[in-house]
Amino acid sequence: MTVPGFLLAAEHTSFAAAMRGEFGWEWLFPIVETLHVIALAMVFGSVVMVDLRLAGATSRNSAVSRLSSEVLPYTWGAFSCAIVTGALLFVSKAHVYFYNLQFQLKFLCMFLAGVNMAVFHFGAYRHVLEWDERHQPPRAARLAGALSIALWIGVIFFGRWIGFTT
Amino acid sequence: MLRITHHWANWIASTALSGWLQNEAWVVPTSQSIHIVSVSVVVGSAVIIDLRLLGLSASGRSVSQLVDTLVPWMYRALAALLLTGLVQTIAEPVRQFVAPVFWWKMLMIIGVLALTVGFARAVRRNEAAWDTPARPAGAKWFALISMGLWVGIIFCGRFIGYTWELYL
Numbered sequence: 039m040t041v042p043g044f045l046l047a048a049e050h051t052s053f054a055a056a057m058r059g060e061f062g063w064e065w066l067f068p069i070v071e072t073l074h075v076i077a078l079a080m081v082f083g084s085v086v087m088v089d090l091r092l093a094g095a096t097s098r099n100s101a102v103s104r105l106s107s108e109v110l111p112y113t114w115g116a117f118s119c120a121i122v123t124g125a126l127l128f129v130s131k132a133h134v135y136f137y138n139l140q141f142q143l144k145f146l147c148m149f150l151a152g153v154n155m156a157v158f159h160f161g162a163y164r165h166v167l168e169w170d171e172r173h174q175p176p177r178a179a180r181l182a183g184a185l186s187i188a189l190w191i192g193v194i195f196f197g198r199w200i201g202f203t204t
Numbered sequence: 205m206l207r208i209t210h211h212w213a214n215w216i217a218s219t220a221l222s223g224w225l226q227n228e229a230w231v232v233p234t235s236q237s238i239h240i241v242s243v244s245v246v247v248g249s250a251v252i253i254d255l256r257l258l259g260l261s262a263s264g265r266s267v268s269q270l271v272d273t274l275v276p277w278m279y280r281a282l283a284a285l286l287l288t289g290l291v292q293t294i295a296e297p298v299r300q301f302v303a304p305v306f307w308w309k310m311l312m313i314i315g316v317l318a319l320t321v322g323f324a325r326a327v328r329r330n331e332a333a334w335d336t337p338a339r340p341a342g343a344k345w346f347a348l349i350s351m352g353l354w355v356g357i358i359f360c361g362r363f364i365g366y367t368w369e370l371y372l
């Protein structure tokens with residue numbers, strides 16, 4: 039299936055029709071969008087705690103591995119909710135979003151945040167026990183934390199701008 | 205009530221500052237983006253404390269450690285929320301003041317602020333009591349009400365944009 043074909047098929051599902059306010063559900067889109075905001079607030083609010091610790095800015099008395107295992111399950115749970123609500127928002131006007139510059143930049147930021155996470159996870163984090171308790175983690179970890187904060191702020195900014203440009 | 209607030213809104217909209225903010229197309233979206241980043245910091249911190257109080261989070265830091273680390277960040281983010289909220293209100297006063305959900309939001313903010321400040325003080329006064337599994341009575345109620353209010357605040361905040369034109 040081609041990309042335009044996929045976008046068209048997505049827009050023709052009954053989910054998409056309901057999200058566009060058909061069947062008299064005109065409040066569905068705002069409600070799903072609000073749930074998306076709540077989910078992304080939990081994603082950013084939780085991941086930034088770990089990122090600030092990695093950057094050496096806060097929570098210095100908590101071991102990095104302990105903080106991660108305490109906080110990151112919330113991040114992943116909330117991220118799953120953001121994917122489900124985000125997919126519903128997307129299908130309502132799939133081709134409009136797909137070709138929207140802000141939407142593309144948002145996904146670029148999210149992709150880079152994922153790459154950054156993978157590089158950190160398979161790099162500096164493998165030796166975390168050597169620097170777990172240190173107030174200032176090694177440079178690679180500080181860089182990963184700072185990059186992650188910047189990229190997630192980018193996701194939120196471009197996400198908000200989608201609403202002003204579609 | 206709505207007449208008076210509409211009158212105020214028109215006065216704010218007529219000021220030079222409001223006029224400048226309205227003319228700069230980037231101001232409101234940028235301010236809203238900072239507003240969302242800030243609300244994420246506040247709500248993320250609040251929910252993690254609340255789930256800890258409800259006993260739903262896995263082992264981790266104690267309640268007093270969470271309060272010591274997170275509450276200062278919540279206050280910083282709240283300052284950013286107030287500032288960006290003010291920018292948005294001065295730029296688009298009518299949109300804010302005619303929407304009942306805006307006033308519901310303000311009411312819930314006052315409630316959750318009073319509750320959070322009181323909670324943080326109570327924890328600092330008697331850390332040992334909060335760090336035992338048998339926490340003071342009311343801890344669970346605080347957690348549930350706090351989470352409910354934050355969800356309500358986000359709902360009302362997002363619905364200002366979807367409902368205000370219904371009240372013109």
